[in-house]
Amino acid sequence: MVIGAALAARAAGRGYRQVAAALRRAPDTVRGWLRRFAVRVEAVRAVFTEWCGRLDPDPVLPDPAGTAWADALAAIDAAARAVHDRFGAVGADRVGGGSAVVVVPVWEVAVAVSAGRLLAPGWPSSRV
Structure with a gap:
C-alpha cells in the first residue's frame, strides 16, 4: 500500500518531498x-x-526501534506476525478448483485493525 510505504520511508528518515517523489x-x-x-x-x-x-x-513484542515512528511501525508489523502465527496462511479458492496460499500483507492487517481509518480523524478512539 502506498500510504504504508510513505510511513515506512518517513520512519527511515526520509522527508516528505523525497517520499512523494x-x-x-x-x-x-x-x-x-x-x-x-x-x-x-x-x-x-x-x-x-x-x-x-x-x-x-504470549506475543513477541518488538524491542524499542529508536523513534516513535519506528516503534509504531514495529508494532504494526508485530500485529501482522501475530495474525499469521494465530491463523497461519489463509486458504483462498482459485477459479476452477484447488486452493492457493495467501499470506495477509502487513498493511492489510493495519487496515483491518483500524477499520480503514488509520489516518482518519478520531481514530483511534479511547475504546478501540
Missing part, C-alpha cells in the same frame, strides 16, 4: 499523510501492541 504522489498529499500519522503515532503503537496480545497469549 519516490511514490509519484503530490508532495502536499504525502505531507498530509505524514502529519496525520505524526499526531497519533503513540496511540497507533499502543493499539497495535494491544492487538498483539489479543491475537497471541
Whole structure:
C-alpha cells in the first residue's frame, strides 16, 4: 500500500518531498499523510501492541526501534506476525478448483485493525 510505504520511508528518515517523489504522489498529499500519522503515532503503537496480545497469549513484542515512528511501525508489523502465527496462511479458492496460499500483507492487517481509518480523524478512539 502506498500510504504504508510513505510511513515506512518517513520512519527511515526520509522527508516528505523525497517520499512523494519516490511514490509519484503530490508532495502536499504525502505531507498530509505524514502529519496525520505524526499526531497519533503513540496511540497507533499502543493499539497495535494491544492487538498483539489479543491475537497471541504470549506475543513477541518488538524491542524499542529508536523513534516513535519506528516503534509504531514495529508494532504494526508485530500485529501482522501475530495474525499469521494465530491463523497461519489463509486458504483462498482459485477459479476452477484447488486452493492457493495467501499470506495477509502487513498493511492489510493495519487496515483491518483500524477499520480503514488509520489516518482518519478520531481514530483511534479511547475504546478501540
